[in-house]
Amino acid sequence: MRRRTVTSLAAVLVAVGLAGCAVQSSTPVTDLEARERFLAVLDETQGVVGGSWQTMDDPTPRECVIPLWVAGERYPALRVGEAPASVGAAADRVEAAWAEAGMRVTRTAIGDVVEVRGESAEGEVVVLRVSESASTLLGESECRPL
Template sequence: MLRPSFLGPVAAMMLLGLSGCALESASEVSDTEARDRFIAVIDDTQRTVGGDWQVDDDPTSRECTIPLWVSGHRYPALRIGEAPASVERTADAVEQAWRDDGMSVERQLVGDVVEVSATSEFGELFILRVSESAATLQGESECRPAA
């Protein structure tokens, strides 16, 4: 039987697990440096894929919640590009680049679209979708405490 002194921490951990909250904390850089780091990964990925891209990044931050329900903000990015010469080679190259950057990477086939998604140690999210007709690259920066 659990002692009453253990019930609070156990209940809190169960609630965090059920709520889907990640336990990433903000990185030790400034908000501007964190956003620049995020955009640099998007830019590097875009160069890896190659071709011409339409940049539809939104300069407006979105609300997010940092663990323990602290309000924060994050920035989105969206790039739309032409189809790569080889869908598989492109997905392989991006998957490897993101793994080399220390990210957790998943890959799946959704119809005729290859989707490669990655999460950084700071909770940044990156998603590349490539097919024979187009490529999209999107993501969200880490959640930073609201000022």
């Protein structure tokens, strides 16, 4: 009986491993340091785009779930800026800066708006949208366990 239980447990562990399910742990920093790291990415991106920006960050965390159903929270942020001198050049600079920082970057044209989306290894998500009329920068910090 014990051998069958051990064999069954081993089969479940192998199946989970083959399915790609891995426990994502939070980074080894404090919650405040994780939030400040995320906000620094936004601040740096504003500098890359240039122009004047209005900070409209929400200080209230949002609920999230870390794999294997661990409750957590993440912080949202929103920045609104003026239109860049060149939409394409601003998107190019941000795409390059985020890629250099190790983010997975995607770029999409949505009508007259160019969207650049970056996802960090830590689980941060940052989205820049630029057009001839305005720029927006938004995102969420990594999900931190409660």
